[in-house]
Amino acid sequence: MKISTKTQYGLKAIIYLAGNSKKGCFCSIKQIAESEGISPDYLEKIISKLEKAGILKAQKGAKGGYSLAMPAKKIKLGELVNVLEGENYFVQCLGGDKKSCSKCKGCLAQNFWQKFQEKLDNFLNSVSLEDLIKNKF
Amino acid sequence: MKISTKTQYGLKAIIYLAGNSKKGCFCSIKQIAESEGISPDYLEKIISKLEKAGILKAQKGAKGGYSLAMPAKKIKLGELVNVLEGENYFVQCLGGDKKSCSKCKGCLAQNFWQKFQEKLDNFLNSVSLEDLIKNKF
DNA sequence: ACAAAGCCGACAAATCTTGTCGGCTTTATC
DNA sequence: GATAAAGCCGACAAGATTTGTCGGCTTTGT
Numbered sequence A, B: 001m002k003i004s005t006k007t008q009y010g011l012k013a014i015i016y017l018a019g020n021s022k023k024g025c026f027c028s029i030k031q032i033a034e035s036e037g038i039s040p041d042y043l044e045k046i047i048s049k050l051e052k053a054g055i056l057k058a059q060k061g062a063k064g065g066y067s068l069a070m071p072a073k074k075i076k077l078g079e080l081v082n083v084l085e086g087e088n089y090f091v092q093c094l095g096g097d098k099k100s101c102s103k104c105k106g107c108l109a110q111n112f113w114q115k116f117q118e119k120l121d122n123f124l125n126s127v128s129l130e131d132l133i134k135n136k137f
Numbered sequence C: 001a002c003a004a005a006g007c008c009g010a011c012a013a014a015t016c017t018t019g020t021c022g023g024c025t026t027t028a029t030c
Numbered sequence D: 001g002a003t004a005a006a007g008c009c010g011a012c013a014a015g016a017t018t019t020g021t022c023g024g025c026t027t028t029g030t
Helices: A005-020 A029-036 A040-052 A077-085 A108-126 A129-133 B005-020 B029-036 B040-052 B077-085 B108-126 B129-133
Strands: A056-059 A065-068 B056-059 B065-068
Touching: A005 A029, A005 A040, A005 A065, A005 A077, A005 A129, A005 B108, A029 A040, A029 A065, A040 A056, A040 A077, A077 A108, A108 B005, A108 B108, A108 B129, A129 B108, B005 B029, B005 B040, B005 B065, B005 B077, B005 B129, B029 B040, B029 B065, B040 B056, B040 B077, B077 B108
Parallel strands: none
Antiparallel strands: A056 A065, B056 B065
16 A cells, blocks of 8 residues: 555656646657656656646657646646546555455445545546645645 | 455354353354364464454363353444454555655555544444444444 | 557566465463 | 473565566657
């Protein structure tokens, strides 16, 4: 139960983009990776996911790179976490994915984790990238 | 970023104990493991941690086993998670454990994860084992 | 044409979680 | 006191996941 570096890197990347890709300007992977001290090859995979999810916008070819796909105000951190950690990132029934665990349906423990996940989601979806940058959370 | 099975097993175990070890009676690892479908050897390690942390009480020898070390009302779920996932279970600076990351001090991302952790802790520490059993959370 | 940069899939290394095992100690009971 | 049930403990192994690397392809501005 830790924040994966994937998600931490992803957050650092969008913070960087929020600050550096103004006015239709794009930042390259290399640039972000160097600034944040991340392996460029790995960062590419992370950023690629964010682009497919519609959070970032890509510009191919020379002078290309990435920028936010929308104003920082509209990017909720919950989205970022969902994309990088997976939809049901926190709670997962012990019975496995395919076979729904009959024992767990309505069991006390599972109910609790479910509630826990909700609390998490609520918080993450209440904070936008802009809020984060302005330290308003 | 998932609840580890370790923690899930731990929770199931203390729920079981809350229901089955009344009146100075102890439940053996074997008993709990069978009831919850957990590997006894693995469960032992988990429960042992909880005992060392003072959440459970052990009775050695024949007819021995475990019981809650205090009333369910006094056991906060935050404790359980802290013990099984580790103190700083959520936020961990990218710079590594030993060398404190100077880059990260006061960085936006880190501040945010810190706040996130606080929210988590607040919730987990607001729910007791008793609350959980009575579905009051 | 060229070079910069994104795109993509395969693979490799490292780490962490999960689980197993064997042997020891403690204690209730006969 | 012998026995068996049960906790205690450390080492190790298997499996899963995360993290990272690489090579080659495509796209596009100059």
